[in-house]
Amino acid sequence: MAIKAADVSKLRKMTGAGMMDCKKALTETDGDFDAAVEIIRKKGQAMASKRADRETSEGSSRAIVSADGKKGAVLILKCETDFVGKNESFVALADSILETALNSNVTTKEAILDLEINGLSVKDVITEQIGVIGEKIEIEEYGVIEAEKVVAYIHPGSQLSVIVGFNQADFEEQVGKDVAMQVAAMAPVSVDKDSVPADVVETELRIGREKAKEEGKPEAMLDKIAQGRLGKFFKESTLLEQAFVKDNKKSIKQYLTEASADLTVTEFKRLSLS
Numbered sequence: 620m621a622i623k624a625a626d627v628s629k630l631r632k633m634t635g636a637g638m639m640d641c642k643k644a645l646t647e648t649d650g651d652f653d654a655a656v657e658i659i660r661k662k663g664q665a666m667a668s669k670r671a672d673r674e675t676s677e678g679s680s681r682a683i684v685s686a687d688g689k690k691g692a693v694l695i696l697k698c699e700t701d702f703v704g705k706n707e708s709f710v711a712l713a714d715s716i717l718e719t720a721l722n723s724n725v726t727t728k729e730a731i732l733d734l735e736i737n738g739l740s741v742k743d744v745i746t747e748q749i750g751v752i753g754e755k756i757e758i759e760e761y762g763v764i765e766a767e768k769v770v771a772y773i774h775p776g777s778q779l780s781v782i783v784g785f786n787q788a789d790f791e792e793q794v795g796k797d798v799a800m801q802v803a804a805m806a807p808v809s810v811d812k813d814s815v816p817a818d819v820v821e822t823e824l825r826i827g828r829e830k831a832k833e834e835g836k837p838e839a840m841l842d843k844i845a846q847g848r849l850g851k852f853f854k855e856s857t858l859l860e861q862a863f864v865k866d867n868k869k870s871i872k873q874y875l876t877e878a879s880a881d882l883t884v885t886e887f888k889r890l891s892l893s
Contacts, residue, residue, distance in 0.1 A: 622646055630655055640751075659750060673755040677704035679713045680890050682771035682780035683721055691769035691782035692721040693890045694728075695759040703754050710777060712748060712756075716741055720761060728761040762888035770795035774803050779891040783884055790879045800864075801871060802887050807858040810884050815857060823852050858884055 622645045630641040630652060640659060648654035678697035684690070696713035698704050719741065720731045732742040739747070745756050766784025773780045781802045785795065801807075809815045827845030836844055854860045859872040866874070875882045 622650065626650060626652075630659075659747065673699055675699055675755050675757055675759070677701045678759065678892055679704055679710050679777040680773070680780040680892055681710070681713045681717050681777060682773050682782050683714070683717050684769050684771045684782070685721060688768050688788065690721065690763065690765045691771050691784070691888075692717055692761070692763040693771075693780045693782050693888050694720065694761045695780075695890050695892060696756065697759045697892075698752070698756050699754040703752055705777070709752070712744075713777075716744075716758070721763065726763055728758045731758060731761060760890050762890065764886045764888060766885045768795065770799050772796065772799035772803055778893060779803055779889070781887065781889045783887040785882065786885050787879055787882050790882055794875070794878045794882075797863075797865060798858075798871060798875070798884060799887075801861065802858060802889050804864055805858075805861055806889060806891075807861060807887075808856045809858070810886065811857050811859045812853040815853070820849065823849050858887065 622642055626645055627638055627641045630645060631638055644655035644658040647658060675697035677700055678695055680695045682693045694713060694717040696716065698709060703709050715736055716731060719734050719736055723734050725731055732740065734741050736744050749756050764782055764784045768785045768788040769782055771782050781799045783799045783802060808819060824845045827848035828841045831841050831844040859870065861871050863869050863871055863874045
């Protein structure tokens with residue numbers, strides 16, 4: 620039977636597949652849309668199997684906040700090439716998956732795969748798009764936080780995204796944006812020194828002792844010197860102690876309390892492709 624251009628266009632909108640693939644699928648199925656969709660999906664499964672061992676080094680890092688501002692999520696969706704990673708349809712796919720995850724209250728990237736988008740599982744949506752795009756696609760990382768107020772920031776180019784939780788909801792929008800950009804720019808390891816993982820603290824103390832010993836410092840002074848260097852690490856690497864990038868005469872902690880009494884950060888997530 621003759622395949623109408625309108626039918627090809629309809630199938631393309633349904634699946635995102637190329638015009639020729641859609642026409643071929645409709646031709647093979649005598650215009651049966653459900654069967655044509657299945658053909659395109661199977662092509663994606665075959666492509667996914669073929670490219671399973673491929674490296675995904677590019678992609679898109681996205682962030683979103685719930686309508687009430689109390690929950691935020693970040694996600695990295697990866698692919699093989701920069702060309703695909705920056706494509707509008709790929710970014711839209713990442714946003715769709717992230718929005719679905721946020722609204723479904725999942726906390727792990729594995730749980731996202733079982734969620735549904737337009738009647739299909741996220742796993743099947745990704746598989747379908749592998750067939751359309753011709754590259755391996757996978758969810759690399761996912762994070763979610765809840766707080767009185769959550770602020771999101773996506774760095775231009777979608778290579779890095781941030782969500783920051785605050786203990787108060789009523790403060791100037793610019794303050795939240797400034798802190799989110801601080802997290803993006805300075806990559807702190809934690810909110811404050813008390814939230815630095817114990818293994819990180821121990822590693823920094825060990826490095827401090829070893830450096831002091833290499834410098835010929837007395838054995839009795841090694842622990843004290845190491846503690847001093849740990850203090851410097853906290854100041855440089857924990858968010859509240861870091862110097863504010865817009866005014867390095869004050870720390871982020873000082874900047875926040877100047878904006879609103881007792882305002883502080885409760886948690887943050889920073890996801891970067893590099």
